[in-house]
Amino acid sequence: MKKTRVGLLFGGRSGEHEVSISSARAIARALDSAENREKYDLLPFYIGKDGVWRGEEIARQVLESGTPLQSESLDRQSLWKFPPEAAEIEVWFPILHGPNGEDGTVQGLLALMQVPCVGSGVLGSAAGMDKLIMKDLFAQAGLPQVKYASVARSRVCPKLCDDLEEMLGYPCFVKPANLGSSVGIAKARSRAELEAALSSAATYDSRIIVEAGVQAREVECAVLGNDDPKASTLGEITFESDFYDYETKYTEGLAQLLIPAPVPDSVRDRIQEIAVQAFQAINGAGLARVDFFYVESTGEILLNEINTLPGFTATSMYPRLWDASGVSFPELVDRLIQLALARLTR
Incomplete structure (x- = not known):
């Protein structure tokens, strides 16, 4: 039986680079399990913190060590070059957490390659x-949701805090609109903490969400x-x-x-x-x-x-929930790849 070539894409430029490596190591082990080894050929690709793609040799070194590659001085021309073996991939498994990974950017790139990928497409990922x-x-x-308010960075001022206090009260949570894994999130219990939380969130994103605490x-x-x-x-x-x-x-x-x-x-x-x-x-x-x-x-x-694109280590909530539901980690990886291939035929 012909094996399907799976491109495992990990690393990335977000603050969740190390989490991505951990997720990729778990997925690589699952693809090497007895039930998947005869179905899939794994080709790993590593995106360094500098944004440059590295091919199989370096990617396997990072997977084995679990340690990020030390970035070299960036040659911007390298950002437009992909390892030649990328042309061999039949389905991508991107496990890039955070911005420039699960926000639709990489999904759009892979769509332009005309190769299916695991997970949501551009719209679902961005949303x-x-x-x-x-x-x-x-x-x-x-x-049903908690009450929330949308805030533009340019509108952060004392009057805005008055409005938020009246609308949401305390405690409330202040979050950048576009960061994952609780990065930049703060709990505000007072006016001083609200002002500080808004100022901090504004350093991460131009759009902020404020939610009522429950x-x-x-x-x-x-x-x-x-x-x-x-x-x-x-x-x-x-x-x-x-x-x-x-x-x-x-x-x-x-x-x-x-x-x-x-x-x-x-x-x-x-x-x-x-x-x-x-x-x-x-x-x-x-x-x-x-x-x-x-x-x-x-x-x-x-x-x-x-x-x-939740964490995907063996101890992460997503695979543990499916394991408790009767779907083992290797089977879950297999199902996700098959779901990606099925979308190609729709």
Whole structure:
């Protein structure tokens, strides 16, 4: 049987470069598993922090070491050159987290190559990355969310803070519109903290989202599929820190994952239903992790956000949720590749 050549694309220029390497190492191991080895040929490609693509030899070195390549002085001409073996790829598996990876930019490039890729396309990726566009699409679909406000960097002023206090109150959360993994997010409990959080978020993005804080449990659901997506069992994140920030997310021992989430069956069913609706609202494909707030005191379920390219290590929430749902890590990787190939024939 002819093997399918899979281009595993990882690294990238975002602050989640190291997370991308970890995800890629796990996927490479899955492709080398007994059930996948006879179906796929792996060709890894590494994008350095300088944005330059490196071919199989260097990419395998990074996968083996788990350490980013030290960037050399940038030759801008190198940004337009791709390793020759890229022309051999039959399906891409991009595992580039954050900006310039899951925001539609790389997806557009791969579409121009006329080769299918795992995950959402340009529209779904861009909508999933932009928190304001995402929330507007959720609102249009009638999905329940926390109250939020859109803020332009140029409008940050005392009057704006007055309006936010009246609309959302305290505590509230301030987030750059286009960064992943809790980067640049701050919790504001007072006017001084709100002003500081807005100033900080404005250094990351020209567009900012401010959300009302809620006392709730954080529950997540994984989605898998194209036209007929399915939802996984649920997981709950528990932590001792003030909120689920970047340090808590990526420091071992600071957060615990409960799978399955201990919620009533009716809550589970409703969250799974909303997760699929959120996936469809942004025109998602392949995979996504959908995050929720569950207000136990009232039974209220609030959609937080969707991540179209979640962490993919063996201990990440997305593959763990599917493992608990009866889909092993190697099988999950196989299904995602097959879903990408199926989109080519639509």
